[in-house]
Amino acid sequence: MFAGYITLCTGYIRFDTFHIAGYIALCTGYIVLCMGYTAFDIFHIAGYIALCMGYIAFDTFHIFRVRT
Numbered sequence: 001m002f003a004g005y006i007t008l009c010t011g012y013i014r015f016d017t018f019h020i021a022g023y024i025a026l027c028t029g030y031i032v033l034c035m036g037y038t039a040f041d042i043f044h045i046a047g048y049i050a051l052c053m054g055y056i057a058f059d060t061f062h063i064f065r066v067r068t
Contacts, residue, residue: 019059027052 030048 020056023052023055023059 027048030045030052
């Protein structure tokens with residue numbers, strides 16, 4: 001049972017790491033897209049960064065919660 005729990009844990013960590021990488025790539029894409037627009041979109045860039053950081057923090061919480 002303990003070995004099964006470790007395997008399950010490892011699976012969650014890999015799954016969440018994939019999500020973090022995906023969120024970073026998505027966020028970077030939004031930033032690059034926004035850079036082509038006017039100063040009005042600086043607000044959007046800040047919003048996307050905040051949203052991206054929120055997703056990363058959420059998934060990091062899942063990783064550490066599963067590990068403990």
